[in-house]
Amino acid sequence: MTALLRPEDLRKISDDEDMAKAKKAMERQRKDDEEQAGLREIFMSRDIHPEAVARVNAAVRRAAEQGNRQLLAVTFPASYCNDKGRRINNLEADWPDSLEGFAKKAYEFYMAQLKPLGFKLNAQVLDYPGGMPGNIGLYLTWG
Template identity: 65%
Template sequence: MADLLRPEDLKKISEDIDMERAKKAFEKIQAKEREARDLEDSFMHRDLHPDVKLRVNNAVKRAAEQGLNQIQVLTFPASYCNDRGRRINNLEHDWPESLEGFAKRAYQFYLSELQPLGFKLTAQILDYPEGMPGTVGVFLSWDR
C-alpha cells in the first residue's frame, strides 16, 4: 500500500516545478541575448555585397518605375549607433558620425559612389519601444 503524500512532499514537488520553469525561462533569456549579440557582431563585421552597384541600380530603377523617388536601403537597431541613435533622433547634421559597422561602410559607399551622382541619404528613428529610439531607417532619395 502506498504512503500518503505529506504537505512537505507537496511543497517539494511545487518547488521543483518552479525551479524547472525558472531554469527554462533563464535559458530562454540567455538564448535571446546570445542571438542579439550574434546579430550585432554580424552587422558590425558585414561588408557590402560585391554586386552592390547592380543591386542599387535595380532597386532605384524599380522605385522610379513605380513613380517613387525614395527607397529605404537599411534598417538596424539604434543601439548599434555609438550614441544609441541620439543624433539621428535629434536630426543633427553630424548623424553619420554615429554610424558603426555595416552602416558606416554603407555610408562611405554613399559618399564615394552615390552622392556625386546627386543622390541624398537621410536617416530617422522608425519606432520608440519603451520611449527610446528603436529602429533606424536609412533612406536613399533622388530628385524627379
C-alpha cells in the same frame, strides 16, 4: 497505504516547478543573447557587396518606376549605433558619426558614390519598443 501530501510537500513541488521554469527561461534568454551577438558581429564585419552599384541601380529604378522618390536602403537595430540611436532620434546634424559596422560602410559608400550624383541619405527611427529607439532606417532619396 498512500500518505496524504503535506503543505511542505506541496511547497517543494511548487518551488521545484518554479525553478525548472526559471532555468528554462534563463536558457532561452542565453540562446537569444548568443543569437543577437552573432547577428551583431555579422553586421559589424559585413562589407559592401562587390555588385553594390548594380544592385543600387536596380533598386532605385524599380522604386522610380513605382513613382517613389525614396528607398529604404538599410535597416538595423538602434543598439548598433554608438549612441543607441540618440543622434538620429534627435535629428542631430552629426548623426552619421553614430554609425558603426555595415551602416558606417553604407554611409561611406553613399558619400563616395551616390551623393556626388545628387542623391540624399536620411536616417530615421522606425519604431520605439518600450519608448526607446528600436530600429533605424537609412533612406536613399532623390528628385
